[in-house]
Amino acid sequence: MVTNGRHRVVIVGGGFGGLYAARALANADVAVTLIDRVNHHLFQPLLYQVATGILSEGEIAPALRGVLRGQANAKVLLAEVTGFDLAGRNVTAVEPDGSDLVVAYDSLIVAAGMTPTYFGHDEWRAAAPGLKTLEDARWLRSHILGAFEMAEMARTPEERAAWLTFVIVGAGPTGVELTGEIATLARGILPRDFQDVATRDTRVVLIDAGPSVLPSFPEKLRRRAAADLRGWGVEIRTGTAAEDIRTAGIDLRNPDGSIEHVAARTVCWAAGMRAAPLADALAAASGTSTDRAGRLLVRPDLTLPGHAEAFAIGDMMGLDDLPGVAQVAMQQGRYAAGAIASRLAGEDPPPPFRYKDKGTMATVGPRHAVVDAYGLRIGGFIGSMMWAFIHVMYLVGWGNRVITVMRWLFQLTTRNRSQRLVDVRHAASWRELGDRPGPTGGGDA
Ligand SMILES: Cc1cc2nc3c(=O)[nH]c(=O)nc-3n(C[C@H](O)[C@H](O)[C@H](O)COP(=O)(O)OP(=O)(O)OC[C@H]3O[C@@H](n4cnc5c(N)ncnc54)[C@H](O)[C@@H]3O)c2cc1C
Numbered sequence: 001m002v003t004n005g006r007h008r009v010v011i012v013g014g015g016f017g018g019l020y021a022a023r024a025l026a027n028a029d030v031a032v033t034l035i036d037r038v039n040h041h042l043f044q045p046l047l048y049q050v051a052t053g054i055l056s057e058g059e060i061a062p063a064l065r066g067v068l069r070g071q072a073n074a075k076v077l078l079a080e081v082t083g084f085d086l087a088g089r090n091v092t093a094v095e096p097d098g099s100d101l102v103v104a105y106d107s108l109i110v111a112a113g114m115t116p117t118y119f120g121h122d123e124w125r126a127a128a129p130g131l132k133t134l135e136d137a138r139w140l141r142s143h144i145l146g147a148f149e150m151a152e153m154a155r156t157p158e159e160r161a162a163w164l165t166f167v168i169v170g171a172g173p174t175g176v177e178l179t180g181e182i183a184t185l186a187r188g189i190l191p192r193d194f195q196d197v198a199t200r201d202t203r204v205v206l207i208d209a210g211p212s213v214l215p216s217f218p219e220k221l222r223r224r225a226a227a228d229l230r231g232w233g234v235e236i237r238t239g240t241a242a243e244d245i246r247t248a249g250i251d252l253r254n255p256d257g258s259i260e261h262v263a264a265r266t267v268c269w270a271a272g273m274r275a276a277p278l279a280d281a282l283a284a285a286s287g288t289s290t291d292r293a294g295r296l297l298v299r300p301d302l303t304l305p306g307h308a309e310a311f312a313i314g315d316m317m318g319l320d321d322l323p324g325v326a327q328v329a330m331q332q333g334r335y336a337a338g339a340i341a342s343r344l345a346g347e348d349p350p351p352p353f354r355y356k357d358k359g360t361m362a363t364v365g366p367r368h369a370v371v372d373a374y375g376l377r378i379g380g381f382i383g384s385m386m387w388a389f390i391h392v393m394y395l396v397g398w399g400n401r402v403i404t405v406m407r408w409l410f411q412l413t414t415r416n417r418s419q420r421l422v423d424v425r426h427a428a429s430w431r432e433l434g435d436r437p438g439p440t441g442g443g444d445a
Pocket residue numbers: 012013014015016017018035036037038040041042043044045046047048079080081082111112113114131132173174276278313314315316324325326327329361445
């Protein structure tokens with residue numbers, strides 16, 4: 001991009017943090033270059049709906065180039081960032097054809113997010129995929145739908161039961177939302193479509209090492225969510241940890257210390273996240289410390305120690321134990337953009353970043369949600385309406401908002417799902433580690 005001597009802002013990552021930073025610089029006299037290894041902005045809060053056949057990929061992942069179309073000072077590059085030369089003020093990256101790319105900057109904003117972690121058991125990754133990228137969601141969808149197809153053809157009751165057993169590890173919002181939708185699929189959507197298998201007999205097990213589901217929610221809403229899940233026939237096993245995970249099932253460590261094997265052909269991992277590898281690269285380049293989750297311990301103004309021109313924001317930074325949620329990343333994106341603009345205008349630096357907590361919410365099946373936001377604590381159908389409104393408003397693009405609402409109405413009124421695609425190659429396969437496409441695979445974020 002011709003910068004005409006303008007201040008060059010390079011943004012790494014087009015997720016919530018990076019995209020909101022880029023947009024907040026729309027009227028600044030700067031040249032913005034946004035680099036991402038995928039060409040889309042992913043609305044991760046609705047990934048579980050792609051994984052369970054409610055929404056299609058494009059509805060939650062508009063092209064970054066299209067999103068920033070009207071912003072004359074912004075350019076988008078599709079490349080995988082590999083490192084930083086903070087002294088020389090360069091970002092190094094690899095283009096899709098393997099060529100090296102070096103992009104110079106005056107200010108840098110890095111928002112590379114997080115990646116699932118298996119707490120030292122990387123061998124579980126192939127048998128228990130996480131849910132972080134579109135590739136993860138597509139794979140999970142094939143596997144969930146394929147399990148019912150395999151159950152229809154099972155030769156023994158044991159084989160059928162294993163295909164009809166789904167274990168979700170981790171009872172935070174992602175685990176609860178995924179669990180609710182798998183149970184709904186099995187008991188509310190699929191029973192009419194299968195002849196030989198009673199999908200209502202599906203066993204859906206939600207496990208968590210902690211004492212309750214949705215630990216970050218108030219007690220009343222936790223109990224409400226657990227009751228709603230049980231209403232869908234979900235088996236909730238708190239105080240229970242994964243001991244071993246293989247393609248044939250999972251070994252659970254029960255609260256009394258006993259080990260129990262659950263034969264399950266589908267195990268989903270929603271238990272832990274760690275800062276993206278670029279956090280390590282930035283830490284090494286700047287000498288910044290990281291916390292236990294690998295997050296960069298940035299200064300109160302979100303810059304790296306000794307580098308006032310370099311910001312790390314969103315999920316990959318650790319400041320005041322802020323949660324890894326979209327609101328933090330969005331507010332930090334705007335904050336970093338504002339700090340750069342005021343510096344260029346010769347104004348005083350802004351006060352330290354302060355997070356405005358707007359609350360949290362999670363769905364529990366299609367008609368229920370728990371909401372702890374805007375001073376309200378509600379559950380049930382009203383909660384799900386509020387959840388739907390907020391999520392639609394934050395989706396990027398009017399077209400996607402309209403189509404998403406239509407798909408939700410379609411599901412509610414017809415008790416069907418429109419995105420139930422699976423083929424014979426993927427229905428019963430486990431993802432090989434070596435099979436994972438580098439730039440979009442969740443395992444190497
Ligand atoms: C399944 C799921 C459900 C969620 N639900 C909610 C919810 O309901 N509410 C909520 O508030 N939050 C939710 N979150 C969390 C929320 O999505 C994150 O907090 C938010 O996305 C963080 O924004 P970010 O910009 O820091 O990172 P991200 O949005 O993850 O963006 C990181 C970007 O960096 C890019 N990138 C990474 N490495 C490189 C590289 N080497 N080179 C180039 N590009 C790179 C990635 O491709 C990605 O586009 C959910 C997360 C998940 C996974």
